[in-house]
Amino acid sequence: MEKLNPYLTFPGNCEEAFNFYKSVFGGDFSYIGRFRDIPSEEGLSIPEDRMNKIMHIVLPLGEKCLLMGSDCDDGWCPDVVVGNNVSLSINTETKEQADQLFESLCSEGKITMQIGDVFWGSYYGMCTDKFGVTWIINYSKPEGNT
Known part of the structure; x- marks a missing residue:
């Protein structure tokens, strides 16, 4: 991470x-x-x-x-x-790590935004885990890698 x-x-x-x-x-x-x-x-x-x-x-x-x-x-x-207005954002080192964390954190939770490529050039997704904690997973792809 x-x-x-x-x-x-x-x-x-x-x-x-x-x-x-x-x-x-x-x-x-x-x-x-x-x-x-x-x-x-x-x-x-x-x-x-x-x-x-x-x-x-x-x-x-x-x-x-x-x-x-x-x-x-x-x-x-x-x-x-107040109380649900804080999320935790993880920037990963690899796309594979982003996928693994997203899949694990979303298990039994709720996907807000399916992980995937987004217009600002990252690989990004959002979910709420089974305990109600909101997670943001982001992999900033190296420039030239889309």
Whole structure:
């Protein structure tokens, strides 16, 4: 396993929260993606009022940890309730490791997003395990390997 990072979801105020965390921890965002950035060929119908909300944001906390987050407030994912708004994101070293972890963690749980290739170039999936913990599995493919 390469890294394990906290992933926070918010009911529409992710940008405000991450600006606060940035003021506390310092540093700069290494990525900000909004729902308007999803390519149209993905076939998703994104409501106009959601376009400027945060799809994915990353704030490095030192060299070994990333604080990540997104807005999740209108049926695109489970309702945000304090207590279920933290997920664990695993970045794996290989695609095979990603598959093995995903299969094991999803066993007797619920798949939110089947693991597979995604438009940002990773191999990615989401699930909730049988104990109610949400997991994000990500393998960042080497450039040129799609």
